[in-house]
Amino acid sequence: MDKVVVVLMVAVPAIIVVALVWVPAVSTVVLSFTDWNGIGNLGDIKFIGAENYVNATSNYPPFQPAIEHNLLWLVVFFLGPTLLGIFLAVLLDRELRGSKIYQSIFFLPVVLSLALIGFIWQLIYSRDQGLLNTVLGTQTDWFGDSSVNLWAVLVAAGWRHTGYIMLLYLAGLKAVDPVLREAAAVDGANEVRTFFQVIWPVMRPVNIVILVITVIESLRAFDIVWVINKGRNGLELISTLVTQNVIGEASRVGFGSALATIMIAISTVFIVIYMVQVVRERR
Template identity: 55%
Template sequence: MNSAPNSAPDTAPSKRAGWRGPRGPRRFTPRDRLALALLLGIPVLLDLVIVWGPTLASVGLSFTSWDGIGDIQWVGGKNYESLVDNYPAFWPAVRHNLLWVGFLGLVATPFGILLAVLIDRGVRFSRFYQSVLYMPVVLSLAVVGFMAQLILGTDQGVVNTILNNHEDPIDWLGDSDLNIWMMMLAASWRHTGYVMILYLAGLKAVDPALKEAAAIDGASARQTFFRVVFPTLRPVNVIVGVITVIEALRAFDIVYAVNKGRNGLELLSVLITDNIIGEASRIGFGSAIAVVLLVFSLGFIVTFLVQELRGARDR
């Protein structure tokens, strides 16, 4: 008697399992969609409300005249014209912000990289050095500003006491030719530790085989770092570059703690505060300065990201 061969067990996933194939997309249940909506929707909503909402509002208010109480009056580009032509503190603030970006980018950041490389080589007490050098990062810039006053003050400052020049002390914070450099040094003290810890994490992730291959080819330690190791740290470079620009352009606390951002310490962030919440509230004018600062920030960051991503694509 002929019997039909036993049919193979049905191993194909059933439709109720929610799969279209072994590698097919999963069909999300209503519960999954709700979880995704909450996990993605809440951060996006907060970003829109806290970041982009005030940003767009500032852009709109920059074309108006408003004191925060009366009616809002449309003035077009007059705020920007007055900012460029009739506001003496504007161009010094722009120069100081650009100087701040250059100092953090060309002095503090390379020094942080140097510290990361030295610690990565396995020096003794490396854990201690990491803790000591990273400790300033936990301090706010306002606290760093108060510490700078204690160290650089004319009356009982540590530096003038060491120099023993109480009869004719150097006014490190009052001299407009010196105070901007002192504040950048103080800010760099904090920024260096941040850069060091980021690059140290990146160096720990570098494949040791790359260094060994470079050594076999006869490359020196310097050549190995700049030609083999440093190019692999491109993601860290992007993060550090963006952080450096943001830290430089949003500097406010440290100069405001010293002398409220005056007498050589003018910055765009200080001008924004003075005009929006100062004695004579000019929200429209202060918003115009905020837009200028936003354009500077986006210009630096976008240019840097484009260069880095283009370099990564060409490799």
């Protein structure tokens, strides 16, 4: 009976993962080499080799801006929300008065979906009645002006990402052996030196996790941009281009699959880095 339970506990999740993750992923890669306009035209699937990739990188004007915006998203997330989240985690780890309340406040945006965050920030960024324009005394169209809307969205998305990184890093700091801090204090090291020379090296596994999460979050950014303007007018991202081509007015499943495969390839590089790090730590 125990063996049956164990087999079921392993087999059922494995089947679900294969059916909902691996089959769609492999199908996406296969379809990226075809010319296909959707499920209603199963008989029209035609193999065209790497033509979709050539068209995406050479003959598709939104592709380059989308790549640039995703890279900018990644850089801003590293320099802003990620570093701020680490800084907040270090402060809260010192058991300040009311630290639990601060943790709840900073973590609150994490439990909200990016779509809901988009709606919340639309109230702040509204041109006519928004809080920001009221305070500044301007009428800037923060989400409609292509010269500023990407930065406005990054602030909104970074608001959520900061709390996520804070929680991960705070959990890592709580797991650090107090003996290390005590030994550093005995040697005469101040708090800054203790953090960078003792705590930071010990937190290497957490740092790798944060690196991978930040990269993946930057690549899969979609909800908030789609809510605002469906990824157009200065908010082009790879994920929105995939959606526009797969389920848009002009359904091009093969071409959209090629764009999705590019996303998978970029994400895989960082996932492999993370897995290599995990294997090394276990050894």
